[in-house]
Amino acid sequence: MAYKEPHIISPGDGSDALTMASVASAALGMCLAANGVPYLAFLTLVVCGILDSFDGRFASRHDRTSTSRAYGAELDSISDAMAFGCQPVVLLLALDRSGAFALANGAVCALYLLCVARRLAWFGALDRTGTSDGNFVGLPVTYAALVLPMVAAATKLAGLAALLPLTLGLTMLVLACAYVTNVPVKRPGVKVILVLAAVAAVCAVYVALPLGA
16 A cells, blocks of 8 residues: 555554553643642543553554654653653642642652653663663653552542642652662563553542542
């Protein structure tokens, strides 16, 4: 089949559908958080994590050109920065409505985004220079979609919902360090990913429910 020039700037082969869906989910999550319903953003965070876990497998089913593959890699990094970098930051700031932890959370958010950017840029550089061995070193930023809902659910379950900005801030500080730590991390299989996705989804739903539920 002859290649047809797409009507918009993109490879036009549909291989980026799941990645674009993750971008949309992250944007929705940030809008929810900014408009006073931050607890629902935990759900969009989990959706981003699930989509990111399978977008590579989806893309591999398409017959892609070298340009399409390069485009996919660039888009994936941008999507990760939005979903697992910007989205948690907006969520954390939205949760601290009283401003009680404003200064501390500001510092945490700055460090968190710095580590996300550093990690994504480093592994992007390895991919583009052909020096990546495909293994994980340091915690992938995608794990924010698992860890943050779990911590939020545990905080709510313990009856400490008022301290959620504090517990999430501390968790993001730990995650930031884990992202750039030079420690090998085993790549999970599909079954493990599905189990983790289910756990994250249950936690996110629990957090999104009203406190009295």
